[in-house]
Amino acid sequence: MVPKRNPEVVWRLEKGIHEMAWDKARKDEEYEDLGVLTLMVKGSIHQLNLVGAEIWTRINGINSVEKIAAEIGALFGWEAVEAHDAIIEFLKGIAERGWVEFSEKAAPASPKWKGH
Amino acid sequence: MLTHLASPVTVNWGITARCNFVCSHCFSRLDRSPELSGDDARRVVDILAAQGVMFLNYGTGEPLLRGDLFPLTEYAVGKGMKVTMNSNGSLIGPAAADRIREAGFHSVGISIDSADPGTHDGFRRMPGSFEKAVGAARLLRQRGIPLSVSSVVCRVNHRDFPALVSLAKELGAHTIDLHNFKCSGMGGLNKERLDLSPEEWKGFYEAAVPLRRSEKGIDIAFDDPILSLLGEEEQGKLVAGSVCGKLSLYIRPDGEITPCGFIPVTIGHILKDDFGKVWNDSKVLAHLRTKAAAGKCGGCAKFSSCLGGCTARAYAVHGAWDAPDPHCWLGD
Numbered sequence: 377m378v379p380k381r382n383p384e385v386v387w388r389l390e391k392g393i394h395e396m397a398w399d400k401a402r403k404d405e406e407y408e409d410l411g412v413l414t415l416m417v418k419g420s421i422h423q424l425n426l427v428g429a430e431i432w433t434r435i436n437g438i439n440s441v442e443k444i445a446a447e448i449g450a451l452f453g454w455e456a457v458e459a460h461d462a463i464i465e466f467l468k469g470i471a472e473r474g475w476v477e478f479s480e481k482a483a484p485a486s487p488k489w490k491g492h
Numbered sequence: 493m494l495t496h497l498a499s500p501v502t503v504n505w506g507i508t509a510r511c512n513f514v515c516s517h518c519f520s521r522l523d524r525s526p527e528l529s530g531d532d533a534r535r536v537v538d539i540l541a542a543q544g545v546m547f548l549n550y551g552t553g554e555p556l557l558r559g560d561l562f563p564l565t566e567y568a569v570g571k572g573m574k575v576t577m578n579s580n581g582s583l584i585g586p587a588a589a590d591r592i593r594e595a596g597f598h599s600v601g602i603s604i605d606s607a608d609p610g611t612h613d614g615f616r617r618m619p620g621s622f623e624k625a626v627g628a629a630r631l632l633r634q635r636g637i638p639l640s641v642s643s644v645v646c647r648v649n650h651r652d653f654p655a656l657v658s659l660a661k662e663l664g665a666h667t668i669d670l671h672n673f674k675c676s677g678m679g680g681l682n683k684e685r686l687d688l689s690p691e692e693w694k695g696f697y698e699a700a701v702p703l704r705r706s707e708k709g710i711d712i713a714f715d716d717p718i719l720s721l722l723g724e725e726e727q728g729k730l731v732a733g734s735v736c737g738k739l740s741l742y743i744r745p746d747g748e749i750t751p752c753g754f755i756p757v758t759i760g761h762i763l764k765d766d767f768g769k770v771w772n773d774s775k776v777l778a779h780l781r782t783k784a785a786a787g788k789c790g791g792c793a794k795f796s797s798c799l800g801g802c803t804a805r806a807y808a809v810h811g812a813w814d815a816p817d818p819h820c821w822l823g824d
């Protein structure tokens with residue numbers, strides 16, 4: 377299964393906060409409440425924490441759920457099953473909000489060249 | 493809740509103070525500031541893009557009067573920004589609508605204040621402006637350009653808004669922004685005639701909020717912190733009170749920065765000052781982000797969410813940032 381972002385969702389990583397959250401995570405301090413990534417959807421504004429942001433930035437219509445789960449697991453030092461379940465849960469939540477949709481296959485990668 | 497983000501999500505930019513209308517409520521008709529040159533305008537875009545500003549909204553005068561509107565927009569879109577504008581629609585014919593699409597506008601807001609042509613034309617003080625606005629909205633939608641309808645709620649339309657919502661829906665708007673009346677600029681001069689009493693604001697919102705909940709084909713947006721009084725706008729709110737200086741900023745035509753278009757207090761200049769420093773260190777912004785409860789706000793259970801309501805209105809009427817919003821209907 378491959379998640380793809382809704383192109384109507386406008387988002388950015390919060391300058392400075394992303395680094396601050398990683399700094400805290402590395403020092404085993406609380407980082408979960410920091411808004412690391414801001415999304416604007418239909419005029420309303422939302423934030424994701426560090427884990428959500430790391431998942432969101434890996435959603436590109438090419439990476440499968442398994443690949444994202446493996447990367448996130450490695451990043452945060454989670455067991456494979458734990459990571460997979462957490463990512464599925466998160467993706468389900470944001471799919472319900474219409475922020476992502478799923479396809480069985482990856483979207484074709486865009487060509488690396490531009491011809492005439 | 494947060495006090496503010498690392499940089500504004502939205503910058504409202506008066507790219508020109510010129511306008512071909514003189515509307516009864518307009519905050520900027522008394523603004524005579526010169527506009528920035530094309531080169532300086534591009535520098536503004538560079539600065540905002542580097543700060544990660546997501547939305548650039550042209551407001552103030554009529555943006556289509558600015559000769560370099562389209563190349564400037566293409567430049568901003570090329571930098572990854574979503575560009576929107578508010579227009580009275582009078583200058584949008586087929587050719588302009590084509591250029592709006594080509595330039596990559598994210599959405600265009602057309603001002604329509606009543607479904608009744610005579611009421612709209614009277615408020616905008618321009619005969620025939622309703623037909624032009626509706627015509628512009630249709631041209632935009634025919635080209636697939638996302639449309640919003642922008643309306644100022646005041647004495648002339650506060651009971652007729654359901655018809656206005658139906659019109660916006662029929663025009664294919666994704667959103668109707670029901671802006672609350674602000675007593676700045678022309679709005680200050682016409683306050684007695686156009687503003688509602690606190691009780692009337694209560695009546696308006698008590699009728700409009702259920703419509704927002706039940707309406708399916710269009711989003712009804714209010715953006716009024718006073719809605720905390722009805723238990724609205726609390727869930728999922730990122731910041732307390734109004735968004736000015738917390739999620740958004742305003743740049744005047746001459747480049748001066750103010751917390752919002754309705755607060756005429758300069759906190760820096762986009763080309764002369766360090767934008768990040770203005771955003772992070774301005775004493776005015778610090779005050780707006782952490783207002784103290786004054787007067788009746790002191791005993792109000794809604795203060796943590798409402799933060800005294802709209803600072804622009806409080807400042808315009810009472811000359812004090814912390815004064816309670818004059819639209820607040822809670823008893824003194």
Ligand code: SF4
Binds near residue numbers: 718721790800801
């Ligand atoms: S009393 Fe003050 S805090 Fe309470 S709702 Fe009115 S303006 Fe907001």
